[in-house]
Amino acid sequence: xxxxLARVEQGLFGRLRRDAAADWAAYTQHEFVRALARGTLxxxxxxxxxxxxxxxxxxxxxxYALAVFKSDTLDDMRAMAATMGNVLDEMPLHVSxxxxxxxxxxxxxxxxxxLELLAYSRFLIDRGAAGDILELLVALSACxxxxxxxxxxxxHDPETVRQGNPYFRWIETYAGxxxxxxxxxxxxxxxxxxxxxxxxxxxxxxxxxxxTAARLESAFWRAGQRxxxx
Amino acid sequence: xxxxLARVEQGLFGRLRRDAAADWAAYTQHEFVRALARGTLxxxxxxxxxxxxxxxxxxxxxxYALAVFKSDTLDDMRAMAATMGNVLDEMPLHVSxxxxxxxxxxxxxxxxxxLELLAYSRFLIDRGAAGDILELLVALSACxxxxxxxxxxxxHDPETVRQGNPYFRWIETYAGxxxxxxxxxxxxxxxxxxxxxxxxxxxxxxxxxxxTAARLESAFWRAGQRxxxx
Amino acid sequence: xxxxLARVEQGLFGRLRRDAAADWAAYTQHEFVRALARGTLxxxxxxxxxxxxxxxxxxxxxxYALAVFKSDTLDDMRAMAATMGNVLDEMPLHVSxxxxxxxxxxxxxxxxxxLELLAYSRFLIDRGAAGDILELLVALSACxxxxxxxxxxxxHDPETVRQGNPYFRWIETYAGxxxxxxxxxxxxxxxxxxxxxxxxxxxxxxxxxxxTAARLESAFWRAGQRxxxx
Amino acid sequence: xxxxLARVEQGLFGRLRRDAAADWAAYTQHEFVRALARGTLxxxxxxxxxxxxxxxxxxxxxxYALAVFKSDTLDDMRAMAATMGNVLDEMPLHVSxxxxxxxxxxxxxxxxxxLELLAYSRFLIDRGAAGDILELLVALSACxxxxxxxxxxxxHDPETVRQGNPYFRWIETYAGxxxxxxxxxxxxxxxxxxxxxxxxxxxxxxxxxxxTAARLESAFWRAGQRxxxx
Numbered sequence: 001x002x003x004x005l006a007r008v009e010q011g012l013f014g015r016l017r018r019d020a021a022a023d024w025a026a027y028t029q030h031e032f033v034r035a036l037a038r039g040t041l042x043x044x045x046x047x048x049x050x051x052x053x054x055x056x057x058x059x060x061x062x063x064y065a066l067a068v069f070k071s072d073t074l075d076d077m078r079a080m081a082a083t084m085g086n087v088l089d090e091m092p093l094h095v096s097x098x099x100x101x102x103x104x105x106x107x108x109x110x111x112x113x114x115l116e117l118l119a120y121s122r123f124l125i126d127r128g129a130a131g132d133i134l135e136l137l138v139a140l141s142a143c144x145x146x147x148x149x150x151x152x153x154x155x156h157d158p159e160t161v162r163q164g165n166p167y168f169r170w171i172e173t174y175a176g177x178x179x180x181x182x183x184x185x186x187x188x189x190x191x192x193x194x195x196x197x198x199x200x201x202x203x204x205x206x207x208x209x210x211x212t213a214a215r216l217e218s219a220f221w222r223a224g225q226r227x228x229x230x
Numbered sequence: 231x232x233x234x235l236a237r238v239e240q241g242l243f244g245r246l247r248r249d250a251a252a253d254w255a256a257y258t259q260h261e262f263v264r265a266l267a268r269g270t271l272x273x274x275x276x277x278x279x280x281x282x283x284x285x286x287x288x289x290x291x292x293x294y295a296l297a298v299f300k301s302d303t304l305d306d307m308r309a310m311a312a313t314m315g316n317v318l319d320e321m322p323l324h325v326s327x328x329x330x331x332x333x334x335x336x337x338x339x340x341x342x343x344x345l346e347l348l349a350y351s352r353f354l355i356d357r358g359a360a361g362d363i364l365e366l367l368v369a370l371s372a373c374x375x376x377x378x379x380x381x382x383x384x385x386h387d388p389e390t391v392r393q394g395n396p397y398f399r400w401i402e403t404y405a406g407x408x409x410x411x412x413x414x415x416x417x418x419x420x421x422x423x424x425x426x427x428x429x430x431x432x433x434x435x436x437x438x439x440x441x442t443a444a445r446l447e448s449a450f451w452r453a454g455q456r457x458x459x460x
Numbered sequence: 461x462x463x464x465l466a467r468v469e470q471g472l473f474g475r476l477r478r479d480a481a482a483d484w485a486a487y488t489q490h491e492f493v494r495a496l497a498r499g500t501l502x503x504x505x506x507x508x509x510x511x512x513x514x515x516x517x518x519x520x521x522x523x524y525a526l527a528v529f530k531s532d533t534l535d536d537m538r539a540m541a542a543t544m545g546n547v548l549d550e551m552p553l554h555v556s557x558x559x560x561x562x563x564x565x566x567x568x569x570x571x572x573x574x575l576e577l578l579a580y581s582r583f584l585i586d587r588g589a590a591g592d593i594l595e596l597l598v599a600l601s602a603c604x605x606x607x608x609x610x611x612x613x614x615x616h617d618p619e620t621v622r623q624g625n626p627y628f629r630w631i632e633t634y635a636g637x638x639x640x641x642x643x644x645x646x647x648x649x650x651x652x653x654x655x656x657x658x659x660x661x662x663x664x665x666x667x668x669x670x671x672t673a674a675r676l677e678s679a680f681w682r683a684g685q686r687x688x689x690x
Numbered sequence: 691x692x693x694x695l696a697r698v699e700q701g702l703f704g705r706l707r708r709d710a711a712a713d714w715a716a717y718t719q720h721e722f723v724r725a726l727a728r729g730t731l732x733x734x735x736x737x738x739x740x741x742x743x744x745x746x747x748x749x750x751x752x753x754y755a756l757a758v759f760k761s762d763t764l765d766d767m768r769a770m771a772a773t774m775g776n777v778l779d780e781m782p783l784h785v786s787x788x789x790x791x792x793x794x795x796x797x798x799x800x801x802x803x804x805l806e807l808l809a810y811s812r813f814l815i816d817r818g819a820a821g822d823i824l825e826l827l828v829a830l831s832a833c834x835x836x837x838x839x840x841x842x843x844x845x846h847d848p849e850t851v852r853q854g855n856p857y858f859r860w861i862e863t864y865a866g867x868x869x870x871x872x873x874x875x876x877x878x879x880x881x882x883x884x885x886x887x888x889x890x891x892x893x894x895x896x897x898x899x900x901x902t903a904a905r906l907e908s909a910f911w912r913a914g915q916r917x918x919x920x
């Protein structure tokens with residue numbers, strides 16, 4: 001069985017990840033991530049992140065709706081619809097997890113969207129509106145695969161604190177087999193769409209989008225920490 | 231319990247249906263529909279219709295994907311996603327029904343899109359791309375509700391032949407409780423979106439779209455019968 | 461100087477045109493076109509066509525608006541904006557031409573959109589909404605280049621009647637240098653976008669769209685002749 | 691003649707501006723703006739702003755392209771096309787202005803998009819993709835009108851330094867009659883579209899979008915000052 005950490009080095013995703021190595025490392029090895037692993041992240045920072053992450057999921061589902069619309073085959077449509085459905089269905093899980101941190105769904109919906117959230121989510125929507133399914137899937141891959149990579153890395157990292165770490169459950173979610181399977185499926189799908197629609201001439205612009213997505217992910221760890229924009 | 235045939239006279243849908251009465255009657259009481267009920271429709275005509283209807287469902291699902299993207303609330307997103315999922319999930323049922331008529335999925339996918347299919351399905355996509363969720367749901371309602379109304383009317387029509395009518399199963403599908411429930415839910419949703427986004431000033435343009443959809447439904451009964459466009 | 465009739469055989473457009481030869485011939489050598497050239501087309505048929513063509517231009521401009529939105533470079537944006545501007549600016553010319561045929565702009569705006577118009581214009585909108593700029597430009601090329609080719613062919617056709625042919629001015633418009641230059645520019649642009657975004661794997665689907673556009677053009681000559689859809 | 695500063699208090703725009711008073715003041719009376727007026731803004735900050743503003747204009751034109759696509763009338767289409775054309779045509783002016791500050795167009799195009807730019811421009815694109823023309827015009831109005839209001843206020847502000855202020859030409863541009871006329875035309879258009887598509891039930895969501903746009907404008911004054919996202 002291919003593990004996620006082996007798969008991220010292969011195919012179109014592997015190529016993008018290598019060519020965006022600095023941005024990718026800044027995102028997946030962010031200070032926020034390390035503080036999660038050590039259990040030293042201020043709880044207020046985590047609550048701000050969870051709230052923005054909840055708001056983000058709404059737009060993530062909208063972007064996958066565009067992916068259904070833009071798919072070339074019924075098989076792709078169904079795969080995109082399944083991912084979109086998972087996002088919408090798992091929001092209650094996310095909500096119940098947040099509840100343990102004292103955040104109700106109504107609270108989170110009232111919270112203003114942060115600059116980081118607006119930038120990242122609307123960048124995805126733009127790729128979904130203006131480009132074809134390939135451009136959209138490249139942009140979406142940074143999120144889907146990145147969280148799985150973070151989860152898998154932290155699970156195996158000797159510096160990760162398991163006992164008494166309030167963030168360990170979050171790590172386990174993204175390090176789980178189910179999540180890894182969906183990330184691998186997304187990379188497989190990306191390879192198929194790249195075969196159908198890709199070309200060397202398109203690669204530089206796809207890489208630019210991928211790097212932008214990775215940089216926006218880095219910024220997103222701190223989403224909601226600045227109380228206003230300016 | 232509200233029956234479908236009572237519900238179609240109420241709310242925004244009822245108003246549109248009354249104001250488009252001639253177009254609506256031309257669609258729901260089309261000669262094709264009567265021939266279905268009497269069992270006199272040439273089988274070749276039905277096969278042409280089934281094939282184009284299969285191809286139509288793909289675009290119908292795409293239009294609902296746009297409805298997910300355009301929804302204002304999580305509740306609307308989930309409702310649109312559920313309808314979209316039903317369309318995609320029920321295509322195998324449609325395919326197995328078509329198989330009894332000697333049509334394989336591969337055959338149907340190879341068939342060119344008819345003028346009627348292109349006109350209707352892309353009109354829906356345009357409403358989904360250019361307008362807001364209200365305009366899209368008005369355009370989509372002619373299909374969802376109309377087939378339920380046709381089914382319910384034919385089931386109760388004394389002229390409908392049940393024994394030995396090869397089309398009776400088709401009638402039963404759209405006359406069923408499950409289908410009626412989904413059509414009623416679509417009308418309820420439409421009323422809510424109209425409350426949130428409607429106004430008297432918008433009504434004339436919504437009616438124009440609804441009438442266009444009804445006229446395109448009329449044309450669609452004969453979709454695929456002309457072998458080429460000209 | 462490359463003439464239009466030489467240019468249509470080159471580049472991506474030339475390849476699409478060859479591979480869609482039967483559909484292309486059916487469109488550009490349509491009976492309607494020949495009747496225009498001989499001056500034998502019933503005036504009522506021409507009026508129906510002019511009216512639908514006027515309504516079509518609105519959607520043609522909308523499709524070019526999507527092309528501006530989807531362009532990858534400022535240069536492409538400006539080229540698409542210029543074409544869109546030409547369409548909007550030349551509508552008064554079209555309107556004054558129609559006035560000579562007894563059609564006012566208000567009359568034409570009141571006329572219902574024909575099945576042929578709905579099918580063709582919304583197919584273009586769909587390509588603009590769902591695909592990337594390459595898919596959109598391929599779909600749009602059938603119209604832009606085809607009318608120029610029809611004009612140029614008819615101008616040189618010995619069977620074309622010049623004296624007393626009420627349609628000769630229409631032929632002259634599309635046979636003019638200005639129109640030819642814009643059609644050639646569109647083919648040049650298409651070649652550049654194909655270089656940037658194309659690949660052999662994308663070609664079959666682009667050809668399918670091109671053939672659909674050519675078939676829809678064939679149907680469009682008769683647009684508005686059937687007074688209703690069914 | 692209505693002056694811009696009187697007009698901004700009237701119509702739908704006036705209502706939105708009043709109801710978003712705190713966000714509007716934070717944007718139009720931003721410290722950046724005051725430093726421009728006094729001539730005390732660090733030149734490096736201005737260069738960062740000019741560069742991001744150049745990159746912003748590309749997306750601003752794209753958003754107006756969506757407005758053409760979404761317009762309900764030919765008159766609206768032409769107005770939106772004219773604004774889009776102005777943006778594209780005036781970019782060379784912007785570029786020559788930037789050249790005086792030592793910025794070439796090639797330099798600016800190489801500069802990465804800032805978080806503020808991504809957030810604001812893609813928020814506009816989303817409103818253009820997901821909503822109707824009313825939602826898009828509300829979102830766009832904060833930029834068009836706000837810069838005119840800033841220009842007009844600074845021109846009349848006794849604290850504004852005219853002699854030797856390197857930013858005074860920038861102020862004059864947005865305080866000019868031509869710019870004011872375009873801002874007034876945008877507010878007039880907005881009132882017409884509100885009449886056609888608005889309703890009290892839609893107002894809260896339009897206000898929310900307007901406030902988000904105003905807050906994103908506030909953030910944008912500092913766009914490009916942080917060299918990276920995190």
